[in-house]
Amino acid sequence: MSEELETKESKNFIEQIIDEDLESGRFDHVQTRFPPEPNGCLHIGHAKSVLLNYGLANEYEGKFNLRFDDTNPTKEDEEFVESIKNDVKWLGANWEDRLFFASNYFDQMYEAAVKLIKKGKAYVDDLSADEIREYRGTLTEPGKNSPYRDRSIEENLELFEGMKNGEYEDGEKVLRAKIDMSSSNINMRDPIIYRVAHVTHHNTGDKWCIYPMYDFAHPVEDAIEGITHSVCTLEFEDHRPLYDWVVNELEYEMPPKQIEFSKLYLTNVVTGKRYIKQLVEDGVVDGWDDPRLVTISALRRRGYTPESIRMFVELCGVSKSQSSVDYAMLEYCIREDLNLSRPRFMAVLDPVKLIIDNYPEDQVEWMDVPNNVKNEELGSRKIPFCKELYIERTDFMEEPPKKYFRLYPGNEVRLMNGYFVTCTDFKKDADGNVTEIHCTYDPETRSGSGFTGRKVKGTIHWVSARHAIKSEVRLYENLVDEEKGKLNEDGTLNLNPNSLQVLENCYVEPNISEVKPEDKFQFMRNGYFVADMKEYTPEHPVFNRIVSLKSSFKLPKN
Numbered sequence: 001m002s003e004e005l006e007t008k009e010s011k012n013f014i015e016q017i018i019d020e021d022l023e024s025g026r027f028d029h030v031q032t033r034f035p036p037e038p039n040g041c042l043h044i045g046h047a048k049s050v051l052l053n054y055g056l057a058n059e060y061e062g063k064f065n066l067r068f069d070d071t072n073p074t075k076e077d078e079e080f081v082e083s084i085k086n087d088v089k090w091l092g093a094n095w096e097d098r099l100f101f102a103s104n105y106f107d108q109m110y111e112a113a114v115k116l117i118k119k120g121k122a123y124v125d126d127l128s129a130d131e132i133r134e135y136r137g138t139l140t141e142p143g144k145n146s147p148y149r150d151r152s153i154e155e156n157l158e159l160f161e162g163m164k165n166g167e168y169e170d171g172e173k174v175l176r177a178k179i180d181m182s183s184s185n186i187n188m189r190d191p192i193i194y195r196v197a198h199v200t201h202h203n204t205g206d207k208w209c210i211y212p213m214y215d216f217a218h219p220v221e222d223a224i225e226g227i228t229h230s231v232c233t234l235e236f237e238d239h240r241p242l243y244d245w246v247v248n249e250l251e252y253e254m255p256p257k258q259i260e261f262s263k264l265y266l267t268n269v270v271t272g273k274r275y276i277k278q279l280v281e282d283g284v285v286d287g288w289d290d291p292r293l294v295t296i297s298a299l300r301r302r303g304y305t306p307e308s309i310r311m312f313v314e315l316c317g318v319s320k321s322q323s324s325v326d327y328a329m330l331e332y333c334i335r336e337d338l339n340l341s342r343p344r345f346m347a348v349l350d351p352v353k354l355i356i357d358n359y360p361e362d363q364v365e366w367m368d369v370p371n372n373v374k375n376e377e378l379g380s381r382k383i384p385f386c387k388e389l390y391i392e393r394t395d396f397m398e399e400p401p402k403k404y405f406r407l408y409p410g411n412e413v414r415l416m417n418g419y420f421v422t423c424t425d426f427k428k429d430a431d432g433n434v435t436e437i438h439c440t441y442d443p444e445t446r447s448g449s450g451f452t453g454r455k456v457k458g459t460i461h462w463v464s465a466r467h468a469i470k471s472e473v474r475l476y477e478n479l480v481d482e483e484k485g486k487l488n489e490d491g492t493l494n495l496n497p498n499s500l501q502v503l504e505n506c507y508v509e510p511n512i513s514e515v516k517p518e519d520k521f522q523f524m525r526n527g528y529f530v531a532d533m534k535e536y537t538p539e540h541p542v543f544n545r546i547v548s549l550k551s552s553f554k555l556p557k558n
């Protein structure tokens with residue numbers, strides 16, 4: 001296969017369309033946009049759209065616009081504008097000086113509507129919303145013309161101006177495109193393009209009491225900005241004929257082209273602004289950035305990096321077929337990103353004391369430890385070893401099953417970066433909980449001493465009880481479980497009651513005092529963690545588990 005063919009094949013269908021458009025001369029450059037509606041926070045699905053649009057602009061040395069689609073004042077909230085800007089920036093999509101608001105085009109949109117009226121392509125309709133619905137027909141029946149459809153251009157101009165000037169109540173009149181009431185595509189049956197709404201807009205205040213409908217506004221916004229490829233999701237496929245109708249009737253010189261791809265869905269999580277909003281409002285989660293959500297701000301707080309999200313979006317690819325991606329693939333990406341790049345600390349999440357009876361009371365040895373055994377470049381650090389340590393409760397068993405190689409009476413294990421120890425005794429409280437474990441150490445076996453005398457099968461981690469820093473650790477499970485069904489019969493979310501587990505009594509090696517909020521690292525054997533960006537303080541360290549270390553997930557072929 002020639003090199004040229006190879007690269008052509010590895011391009012996604014959107015890139016192939018762009019290539020053809022550049023070749024045929026339909027466009028001489030590429031300009032894309034991300035057009036969020038400021039009515040909620042961005043989620044992982046939006047990240048795909050942001051990175052796709054930004055990536056295309058970059059690849060073709062074109063431009064990328066961030067445009068707030070703020071044409072519906074009843075549903076929007078300015079607070080989301082800042083959060084969306086933050087998220088897009090954090091993802092690495094740089095809009096430079098091309099930040100736009102659709103509401104800044106209201107004058108041009110009004111003019112565009114007037115142009116349609118003058119061409120006899122739009123009319124003011126007095127039918128009520130219910131009547132319009134009735135006249136629209138169904139999938140199997142054509143619609144009927146409105147009795148107001150044949151108003152003269154002069155009358156339409158006058159009435160539309162009246163709408164603008166506040167002479168009518170909400171719903172009293174609408175402006176409709178004059179297309180075809182018998183079209184097989186219901187979107188083409190004289191869609192409403194302007195409505196009366198006496199609502200204050202966060203940007204334009206009370207200047208307007210008429211607002212454009214999405215299907216009219218969006219192509220006009222794209223055309224005004226000189227967008228070439230207007231990439232959106234599949235639910236707009238049936239709206240494309242209307243998109244084309246608008247940009248053609250308005251006679252834009254280089255009309256933009258709409259291309260649809262399928263939305264990203266993830267298993268075991270809640271996407272969709274509506275559901276996320278509900279969880280936030282019901283107090284099920286602690287705000288839009290609760291680490292169990294997949295909003296961008298939540299993923300960030302959970303410890304995901306922009307790099308890991310970019311890798312994930314790339315692995316997902318773009319297509320027109322609807323499918324869900326395994327959440328485990330997102331986890332795979334963050335493991336890949338953090339594995340070699342971050343240091344590894346020792347932390348004990350469920351501590352029990354290990355006392356080395358033959359170790360001198362006041363002695364402290366500072367062990368030299370590589371920060372990441374797989375990446376020498378990360379250097380090394382010293383960790384204190386002494387008589388009293390904490391180990392994980394699960395690393396000791398009074399009566400071990402077969403193949404349990406960790407601590408039990410009489411067994412010898414390696415303390416990672418320390419010595420070999422042999423369990424000699426343990427104590428229990430009245431309830432039968434182990435309260436302390438006793439052992440002896442062999443001074444010959446110090447880590448790094450080159451000792452080869454004998455081998456042990458188990459290696460466990462530990463922290464010095466005297467030096468360790470008490471910390472809070474938060475462990476997460478998915479909010480919903482795909483296999484058990486995401487929704488209950490009544491349509492509410494079937495929530496996992498164990499989605500958050502807070503451990504308040506964890507001990508971390510003292511080097512952790514050097515981390516800052518949002519730093520990420522491995523706690524050996526326990527997973528990848530992040531210092532919580534909101535609640536971590538040196539006095540009260542809080543760590544969120546991003547992901548555990550192991551998974552049965554395998555990358556899908558292709």
Ligand code: ATP
Nearest residue numbers: 035036037045046048049232233263264272273274
């Ligand atoms: P939601 O479906 O979560 O309510 P939305 O589509 O209403 O989101 P918008 O602010 O209108 O949110 O979307 C901005 C852009 O993001 C649109 O171009 C939309 O197609 C895209 N987008 C939204 N959800 C997804 C998704 N799951 N996967 C890919 N792109 C998405």
Ligand code: MG
Nearest residue numbers: 036037039273
């Ligand atoms: Mg929307």
